[in-house]
Amino acid sequence: MKLIGMLDSPYVRRVAIGLKLLELDFEHRSVSVFSGFEEFRKLNPVVKAPTLILDDGQSLMDSTLILDYVTAIAKSDVTSASASENAEDYLRATRLTGLALAACDKTVQIVYERNLRPAEKQYEPWIDRVSTQLLAAYAVLEAELDLGTLPLDAGRLGQAGVIVAVAWRFTQMMVPKIVVAAEYPNLQSFSAFAERQPAFESTPPE
Numbered sequence: 001m002k003l004i005g006m007l008d009s010p011y012v013r014r015v016a017i018g019l020k021l022l023e024l025d026f027e028h029r030s031v032s033v034f035s036g037f038e039e040f041r042k043l044n045p046v047v048k049a050p051t052l053i054l055d056d057g058q059s060l061m062d063s064t065l066i067l068d069y070v071t072a073i074a075k076s077d078v079t080s081a082s083a084s085e086n087a088e089d090y091l092r093a094t095r096l097t098g099l100a101l102a103a104c105d106k107t108v109q110i111v112y113e114r115n116l117r118p119a120e121k122q123y124e125p126w127i128d129r130v131s132t133q134l135l136a137a138y139a140v141l142e143a144e145l146d147l148g149t150l151p152l153d154a155g156r157l158g159q160a161g162v163i164v165a166v167a168w169r170f171t172q173m174m175v176p177k178i179v180v181a182a183e184y185p186n187l188q189s190f191s192a193f194a195e196r197q198p199a200f201e202s203t204p205p206e
Helices: 010-021 037-043 063-073 087-115 124-147 158-174 185-195
Strands: 002-004 027-029 051-053 059-061
Touching: 002 010, 002 037, 010 063, 010 087, 010 158, 037 051, 051 063, 059 063, 087 124, 087 158, 124 158, 124 185, 158 185
Parallel strands: 002 027
Antiparallel strands: 002 051, 051 059
16 A cells, blocks of 8 residues: 655644554655645545555545545554444544544644735634634643543554544644643643654654
8 A cells, every 4th residue: 555645744644653553564655735746646636635545556535534444454443433342432532533633624724824825815814713713623622631531552542542643743833823732731741642652753744
């Protein structure tokens, strides 16, 4: 399998870490959807990261769908949405995953507005709205971790744990002045634990 995309994307990094936790062999090709647009289009005409090219040449897109597929074919399920058969655990993991993905989406929107749109065309009310949504996502995540911590065990990290940690690192890299780390001690603590795990350390954001 080949994973296409830059690790500065939280979606690409999420999949790369998930594949490592599942102990699935893959080749990572660091191709940008911006500077490497034409190269990426040869691999996937839709030019969407992450793209996972299977051994038979078929391509998959969207980090959640990719992880669903590779989890189904893997021998272990350490990155599945739940770490047990308990429906309540599954529901909580799904909620956390949705919140973390929303945080990623809103961070990306702010970065695109600030970095890709000319300054004279940037719309501050839109940035304020997206920032409010971003802060809301992290406020709920922080409260969720206060109610019950995610597993502090690499073998039971789970898909929810991976994306929560990846989202937090991405946001802190991109918009630390909007999401002030000191205001989210639970997320800080969990992220620090996750980033010390081999699958994370060997997959740093570019």
